[in-house]
Amino acid sequence: MPQFSDDLFLGPAQTYMGLGLRPYTTTFTGSMATTTLTVTALLQGAPIVVGMYVDGSSVTDGTYITGYGTGTGGTGTYTINQSVTASSTTMYAHGNIGLDDPSPMDLGVGPLGRVYIWDIMPQAAVTNNIAASQTAAAAGAVTLTAGTSSKAITTASGVSVIQLDCPRAVKVNCSTTARAFTITGYDYYGQLMTETITVAVAGTAVTGKKAFFSVSGATIAGSATAVLIGTSDKLGIPVRVFNAGYITSVKSNDTLAQDAGTFVAADQNTATATTGDVRGTYTPATASDGICRTVMTIALPGIAVGPTATRVGALGVTQA
Numbered sequence: 659m660p661q662f663s664d665d666l667f668l669g670p671a672q673t674y675m676g677l678g679l680r681p682y683t684t685t686f687t688g689s690m691a692t693t694t695l696t697v698t699a700l701l702q703g704a705p706i707v708v709g710m711y712v713d714g715s716s717v718t719d720g721t722y723i724t725g726y727g728t729g730t731g732g733t734g735t736y737t738i739n740q741s742v743t744a745s746s747t748t749m750y751a752h753g754n755i756g757l758d759d760p761s762p763m764d765l766g767v768g769p770l771g772r773v774y775i776w777d778i779m780p781q782a783a784v785t786n787n788i789a790a791s792q793t794a795a796a797a798g799a800v801t802l803t804a805g806t807s808s809k810a811i812t813t814a815s816g817v818s819v820i821q822l823d824c825p826r827a828v829k830v831n832c833s834t835t836a837r838a839f840t841i842t843g844y845d846y847y848g849q850l851m852t853e854t855i856t857v858a859v860a861g862t863a864v865t866g867k868k869a870f871f872s873v874s875g876a877t878i879a880g881s882a883t884a885v886l887i888g889t890s891d892k893l894g895i896p897v898r899v900f901n902a903g904y905i906t907s908v909k910s911n912d913t914l915a916q917d918a919g920t921f922v923a924a925d926q927n928t929a930t931a932t933t934g935d936v937r938g939t940y941t942p943a944t945a946s947d948g949i950c951r952t953v954m955t956i957a958l959p960g961i962a963v964g965p966t967a968t969r970v971g972a973l974g975v976t977q978a
Contacts, residue, residue: 683752684710690717690744695736697729698746705731706751714749718742723751772963773906774897776954780946781807781823785863788820788828788873789887800839800876800885807948808889811872819843819872825894827939828870830855831863834882840931841866841887843873846896849977854931867922867934869894892922892941898974899938899956900924907955911944917952918943929978936974 684703689696695712706729711722721742727735787805794800804810804820811821825846830839838856845851846869855866861884869892876887899905900923910917920941925934942952961971 683750685748685750687746687748689746690721690738690742692741692743693738694727695723695738697733697736700732701748703750706736707731710751712738712749712751714744715747716744717749772958774956774958774963776896776956777951778824778893778953779948779951780826780891780893781948782946783826783829783889783891784808785829785831785888786886787888788822789876789885792885794832794878794880794882794885797880798877800878800887802873802876802887805888813844813872817874819874821872822870822889825869825871825896827866827868827890827892827894827935828853828855828873829863829865829888829890830857831861831884831886832857832878832882833860833884834880835860837882838879839887840877840879841870841873842875843870845869845936845977846871846894847973851929851977852931865890865892867925867939869935869937869939890941891946892920892939893946893952894935895924895938895940895954895956897937897956897958897962897972898924898970900926904957904959905954906957908940908952910942910952911950919952924974926975929975931978933978936977 684706685701686697687699687701697706706723708723708725718740721738721740723736724739725737727737729736784806787808788802789800790803790805792801802820807823809821810818812818828841836856836858838854841853841855843851851868851870853866853868855864857864878885902921902923905921908917908919910919922934922939924936924938927933929936940952940954942950944950959971960966961968963972
């Protein structure tokens with residue numbers, strides 16, 4: 659899971675983040691002489707801290723600890739706010755809202771997330787940079803050809819693919835009505851993925867839902883003319899974002915105002931050839947051109963990063 663050396667986990671260890679809302683009490687034996695409290699034995703409870711009120715036999719109401727003498731939370735001397743004389747007895751000190759802020763707290767806030775900065779500057783979308791125009795005489799494979807801003811490579815496992823500049827949805831088109839394309843390839847993390855995209859109206863391009871980082875194959879169900887496969891401006895987010903509330907900022911085209919693009923949340927259903935992207939996609943309002951930069955700030959919850967992170971929480975359900 660994505661973890662970092664500075665992952666913060668505030669468990670039950672003593673911290674001082676509270677606002678005095680929890681009752682902290684310390685029982686001890688001791689005595690008072692004028693403005694000095696002498697603690698001879700700490701019996702039970704929390705450490706003694708500045709701001710605690712002191713109560714017990716012969717102790718004047720409103721007496722509280724204003725500073726440390728030789729004591730540092732246990733036995734020793736402490737200064738108090740008023741002149742009090744009390745013989746050795748069992749006393750207790752307790753927290754008070756306001757005077758002891760920030761107060762100690764023994765309950766952690768659990769695993770905390772972090773902010774992820776997605777910074778991307780994609781090349782312009784091209785209608786035919788995965789498969790150039792061709793005629794499919796019958797159902798079967800479409801010949802893949804790398805074009806502008808894509809390249810043909812062989813992966814380390816020996817698979818020939820068309821490598822895209824960044825994860826993005828593919829766009830299909832043909833001059834024949836009702837033709838289903840099946841695209842296979844890999845995502846940014848090397849997971850095998852498949853998507854079926856159907857052209858309903860002849861000559862009208864259709865953009866898929868999933869963000870491919872490379873395409874290894876494409877088939878078409880039936881004969882068709884002017885078959886094209888290319889890229890779109892629908893970009894694949896590298897971490898799972900299942901709710902728009904986790905996007906704290908998105909800026910594009912060097913503009914300070916929030917970008918008015920289109921966000922599609924991660925599909926959390928079991929992946930199939932027709933489900934959406936497992937991490938989510940974003941289409942910037944300004945068309946990609948290799949110069950326009952989009953920067954998205956994403957708040958990652960504890961399930962995505964840190965000691966309790968899961969693969970699904972960080973990267974989405976398994977591709978299919």
